[in-house]
Amino acid sequence: IDFSKASFKDFENIPNHDIFKRAKAHQGYLNYLRENEFMNYRLLATSGCGPEIGLAEQGYIKKGNYISFVCNDYLGFTQHPEVKNAVIAGVEKYGTGAGASPLIGGYLDYHKELEDKISTFFKRPKGSSIVYTTGYTSNSASLLCLLKKEDIAIVDMAVHASVYEGITGSTVKRFLHNNVENLERILAASKDVYRTKMVIVDGVYSQDGDIAKLREILEVTHKYGGVLLVDDAHGIGVIGNTGRGAMEYFDVLDQVDIITGTFSKTFANVGGYLVAKNPELISYLHFQSRQYAFSAASTPAIVGVSRAIDLIDEEPHWKVQLWKNVEYYKKGLIDIGLDIGDTDSAIIPVKIGDVYKNSKAGKILLENGVYTNPIMYPAVSLKDSRIRMSLMATHTKDHLDKALNVFEYVSKKLQIAESVHNLQ
Ligand code: PMP
DSSP states (O other), X not given: OOGGGOOGGGGSOOTTOOHHHHHHHHHHHHHHHHHTTOOOSSOOBSSOSSSEEEEOOBTTBOSEEEEEOOOOOTTOGGGOHHHHHHHHHHHHHHOSOOOSOGGGTTOOHHHHHHHXXXXXXXXXXXXXXXXXXXXXXXXXXXXXXXXXXXXXXXXXXXXXXXXHHHTTTXXXXXXXXXXXXXXXXXXXHHTTTOSOEEEEEESBOTTTOOBXXXXXXXXXXXXXXXXXXXXXXXXXXXXXXXXXXXXXXXXXXXXXXXXXXXXXXXXXXSOEEEEESOHXXXXXXXXXXXXXXXXXXXXXXXXXXXXXXXXXXXXXXXXXXXXXXXXXXHHHHHHHTOOOTTOOSSEEEEEEESHHXXXXXXXXXXXXXXXXXXXXXXXXXXXOEEEEEEOOTTOOHHHHHHHHHHHHHHHHHHTHHHHHHHHO
């Protein structure tokens, strides 16, 4: 393998290589990336999630405090004293673990209270939601259970990896990103062919930060007898007048058939959920979804999620501040001449394209005290590398101004703004 042209995907199927030889080849690739200073992943942090993060000394990175855009804790609730106290109170009351899977002793009243809170948050009756131990399994485990080869999953091509994993047992068709005409064509052709026709979209897309056209998508889905699943992991708490996400923004909260989401972003914890119109579907998952039935229930730390959910309603100023930060920062990046695509959320990509230039930008940003995520294939397509950033309500103007200064420097040094203009 020519490491200079390789990507992480290339190590899956090397002929005549068993897993140990493949891992060795993969290690060679990691070493190559490190030696060439392109290794900006899995960095070791020494402090919690926030607008500033401590990094340990590693490779070219010096130990110290960095302005950070890598946390999806948009409202800053992982550091909110009341959320922390709720987690502590949960652990004090129940101990540190649930001790069993939910079907055989691990279903505790804090799980039921959180399920009810989530149902109420989405204006659904109690009994409408199930809590999984990650947002990833809320998609992958539920879809693996619900959709078989007689069913079709019609997915926006930019949906999250957890959805792709969940539909490995069903028939799959992908539609062009946010393209309702293309979706309608696939729905029309599937109408009388499959048992369940499930359209799956993200509310806010995790790499571009753009919002799904939910109203039109819902309309065509129902027109052809399909059901719509929306994963709004990045929209909840951020989008919509009261933070109910992209579904609230388009006023379709009561019409979406299935909602999935995570506790790992605005809810400031770990875990995930699925909300359905029919409570029978929830009971079906309780007993038929293998990763729910055969895996330990969430720890009492998720008691903190209830407090975070309440704070979305009780302290709306966090969302107001987040949006002020987003608008200020976006304007600053655009003024430098950078391409931030079509984001309408707190996810801000700076599109660079070339994978090496992108890694280099990530490195120079770090060397100048700014911690971001350089994203490359297979998370996005090969020529679509970008610096991905998540804004937080707790970023100060000073954080944003310092980061913009460094971006201006990086842009000049790597001629990023110029190459963006050349493409137009
Ligand atoms: N859905 C989307 C759109 C995501 O971006 C992510 C990644 N965080 C997930 C689901 C998975 O969530 P979790 O981190 O809770 O497993």
